[in-house]
């Protein structure tokens with residue numbers, strides 16, 4: 001019997017597995033496909049990312065450095081409201097390589113990493129969890145662990161099987177790319193999608209990404225086509241994914257806990273979840289003892305202590321995307337210019353220094 005079975009080798013799954021294996025626990029990390037595939041993420045992250053990676057990882061992963069954003073109430077021809085810093089605020093990274101780097105590190109620490117292993121069912125018993133797994137040859141097998149970490153993304157099967165509530169909302173995100181290199185240091189954000197936004201991200205030698213996210217039911221495809229037509233481009237390699245917003249009241253049962261998108265540990269105003277999910281993975285690894293189920297309460301409290309305020313303020317910020325356009329323009333005009341805000345921490349927007357700038 002394993003100490004932990006981790007379902008899903010995205011950032012939080014591999015990060016948690018790495019820590020748990022390093023502590024000497026027996027860990028299996030099950031991934032339904034190939035690690036990192038299929039891509040459904042911009043890989044636009046704060047520079048804090050590097051604290052979670054081995055030294056030198058940037059040589060492989062870093063595609064571009066970003067020092068600000070141009071906000072638009074309309075399309076590319078509309079007025080731009082710039083927000084910037086004199087140094088890099090964020091980095092654009094190769095998301096597929098990120099997942100591979102983290103999974104390799106977990107395996108090197110002793111994790112039993114198995115690709116092409118899809119978890120199809122879970123039976124939570126008094127002293128263990130029995131997991132049913134579909135193998136690459138089409139056969140099924142069972143595996144047992146003291147605890148299971150559900151790191152299987154926004155439409156988590158683990159969450160569903162153990163009866164934890166779904167996130168408040170699942171947005172539909174779409175991406176596509178053009179190939180001409182662009183090493184510009186600003187992303188463009190267009191407040192044109194219902195309750196969310198569309199974007200253009202320069203990815204250095206890897207080209208340019210165009211993207212959009214909106215609630216299901218919104219005309220995501222035609223809104224995305226309008227965006228790319230307005231830019232005069234015909235991007236290829238279109239891909240899409242779900243973005244969970246709003247964590248459920250509990251992300252734990254007696255022997256199962258969720259981390260990452262499965263738990264909707266994301267920023268409501270950007271949909272970003274790479275950093276929050278790895279923060280939560282670190283908290284899970286430092287609080288949970290697989291032989292003591294009550295330690296799951298400690299995880300539940302600790303990740304909320306760290307992230308819940310940021311998520312709440314992030315939700316407030318997102319409401320601004322739905323304000324009438326004249327009010328959006330007023331707000332952007334009042335706030336634009338050099339900023340001292342951290343992209344993962346909305347609390348910094350409400351800092352004394354920022355408020356002084358706003359009202360001076």
Ligand SMILES: Cc1cc2nc3c(=O)[nH]c(=O)nc-3n(C[C@H](O)[C@H](O)[C@H](O)COP(=O)(O)OP(=O)(O)OC[C@H]3O[C@@H](n4cnc5c(N)ncnc54)[C@H](O)[C@@H]3O)c2cc1C
Nearest residue numbers: 008010032041042043044119153173241260261272273274
């Ligand atoms: C369009 C889009 C753009 C985004 N851009 C950004 C961005 O720029 N910055 C940012 O920080 N975040 C971004 N995100 C969010 C980010 O991708 C997620 O928050 C992050 O990937 C969370 O990681 P995760 O491991 O929880 O989920 P996932 O990355 O979805 O990983 C889950 C893993 O579990 C595996 N899995 C699923 N089911 C099973 C099963 N039954 N058995 C075994 N394995 C299974 C999957 O194959 C996958 O590898 C974006 C999301 C979308 C959709």
